[in-house]
Amino acid sequence: xxxxxxxxxxxxxxxxxxxxxxxxxxxxxxxxxxxxxxxxxxxxxxxxxxxxxxxxxxxxxxxxxxxxxxxxxxxxxxxxxxxxxxxxxxxxxxxxxxxxxxxxxxxxxxxxxxxxxxxxxxxxxxxxxxxxxxxxxxxxxxxxxxxxxxxxxxxxxxxxxxxxxxxxxxxxxxxxxxxxxxxxxxxxxxxxxxxxxxxxxxxxxxxxxx
Amino acid sequence: xxxxxxxxxxxxxxxxxxxxxxxxxxxxxxxxxxxxxxxxxxxxxxxxxxxxxxxxxxxxxxxxxxxxxxxxxxxxxxxxxxxxxxxxxxxxxxxxxxxxxxxxxxxxxxxxxxxxxxxxxxxxxxxxxxxxxxxxxxxxxxxxxxxxxxxxxxxxxxxxxxxxxxxxxxxxxxxxxxxxxxxxxxxxxxxxxxxxxxxxxxxxxxxxxx
Numbered sequence: 288x289x290x291x292x293x294x295x296x297x298x299x300x301x302x303x304x305x306x307x308x309x310x311x312x313x314x315x316x317x318x319x320x321x322x323x324x325x326x327x328x329x330x331x332x333x334x335x336x337x338x339x340x341x342x343x344x345x346x347x348x349x350x351x352x353x354x355x356x357x358x359x360x361x362x363x364x365x366x367x368x369x370x371x372x373x374x375x376x377x378x379x380x381x382x383x384x385x386x387x388x389x390x391x392x393x394x395x396x397x398x399x400x401x402x403x404x405x406x407x408x409x410x411x412x413x414x415x416x417x418x419x420x421x422x423x424x425x426x427x428x429x430x431x432x433x434x435x436x437x438x439x440x441x442x443x444x445x446x447x448x449x450x451x452x453x454x455x456x457x458x459x460x461x462x463x464x465x466x467x468x469x470x471x472x473x474x475x476x477x478x479x480x481x482x483x484x485x486x487x488x489x490x491x492x493x494x495x496x497x
Numbered sequence: 498x499x500x501x502x503x504x505x506x507x508x509x510x511x512x513x514x515x516x517x518x519x520x521x522x523x524x525x526x527x528x529x530x531x532x533x534x535x536x537x538x539x540x541x542x543x544x545x546x547x548x549x550x551x552x553x554x555x556x557x558x559x560x561x562x563x564x565x566x567x568x569x570x571x572x573x574x575x576x577x578x579x580x581x582x583x584x585x586x587x588x589x590x591x592x593x594x595x596x597x598x599x600x601x602x603x604x605x606x607x608x609x610x611x612x613x614x615x616x617x618x619x620x621x622x623x624x625x626x627x628x629x630x631x632x633x634x635x636x637x638x639x640x641x642x643x644x645x646x647x648x649x650x651x652x653x654x655x656x657x658x659x660x661x662x663x664x665x666x667x668x669x670x671x672x673x674x675x676x677x678x679x680x681x682x683x684x685x686x687x688x689x690x691x692x693x694x695x696x697x698x699x700x701x702x703x704x705x706x707x
Binding site: 330332408409412413415416423426430449451453454456457459460461462463464465467468469472476481484485487488489491492493 | 540542618619622623625626633636640659661663664666667668669670671672673674675677678679682686691694695697698699701702703
């Protein structure tokens with residue numbers, strides 16, 4: 288991860304600790320990136336605030352300028368990674384020909400993101416135990432985003448009218464497990480090839496020939 | 498979970514500790530069921546051997562008759578729950594009209610199983626951290642079983658020839674996330690309705706009209 292990789296970190300700080308300067312936002316970004324590396328490698332319980340500040344190259348005081356605790360930075364990190372996935376996928380959606388092509392592009396972008404951010408699986412998955420509310424928020428908001436895309440596609444006449452929340456959860460589940468298999472476990476298959484298989488399944492399954 | 502719920506527990510014991518009597522197998526089954534309740538409720542780190550023996554109503558010595566450690570019983574439990582899912586889904590597959598109907602029945606059976614065994618999510622998901630080899634074995638073997646079903650369906654002319662490991666992982670991902678959403682999070686939707694939506698997606702997506 289790099290300091291330029293992602294989501295607006297400013298909102299991630301603990302209450303009353305939001306950075307007010309560009310330099311502050313860069314420090315906060317560095318702490319979140321270091322937290323991803325620390326928790327991704329060691330897990331929440333073995334990971335430490337001192338490990339994070341060492342990786343970020345910041346003083347312990349800087350950490351407490353922005354976060355109240357190890358729990359707080361983990362919670363912020365889950366939200367940040369969730370936002371990073373959203374922001375990484377968003378541009379590929381905008382360039383799509385239609386909603387099936389958008390879902391193909393979204394999966395391809397997600398697999399690419401997961402290959403360079405494999406720690407996202409450990410971090411989101413560990414949130415189920417460390418921070419269940421963030422875990423739930425991540426998947427609920429991702430599914431809601433997919434459901435909104437599907438409804439919009441149906442309204443444009445590109446998808447069948449019956450697309451629903453069930454389809455959104457099915458698509459999210461496919462994408463998460465294909466990312467696990469073809470990003471985290473091994474990277475042999477090109478992301479385009481995987482996304483194309485799913486696009487064909489969706490085109491026939493919920494698409495409308497035009 | 499009940500002592501009659503499932504997979505053959507005999508093979509779950511630590512090396513050299515396989516029960517040789519029916520009574521021994523019943524005790525082992527009771528320990529595994531108690532471990533599911535203990536780890537499902539408290540998680541691996543907070544869960545304890547004494548909590549397991551208390552729930553099972555067996556002496557500490559009985560635990561060590563079959564397992565070497567807390568790690569060993571957790572590892573056995575992951576394998577046992579994986580086998581229970583397989584064994585619970587298997588009968589529904591055998592009654593199916595064709596491979597699409599089989600996948601519909603499998604998802605419906607899985608959602609039903611997850612509603613009465615919600616702890617399976619916590620346990621398999623925590624295995625990613627506590628026992629990565631068992632986590633990987635669970636998903637790799639489940640995907641391989643689905644891939645074999647798809648290949649058989651293609652050979653019978655019920656599915657498109659191009660069905661592949663990618664489809665198997667996509668179907669597994671759908672099923673896992675639909676189980677999370679519609680079993681663990683809430684049980685409002687009937688399992689049949691959810692399975693029917695996926696069956697339609699698959700029928701059009703990878704099925705062949707006959």
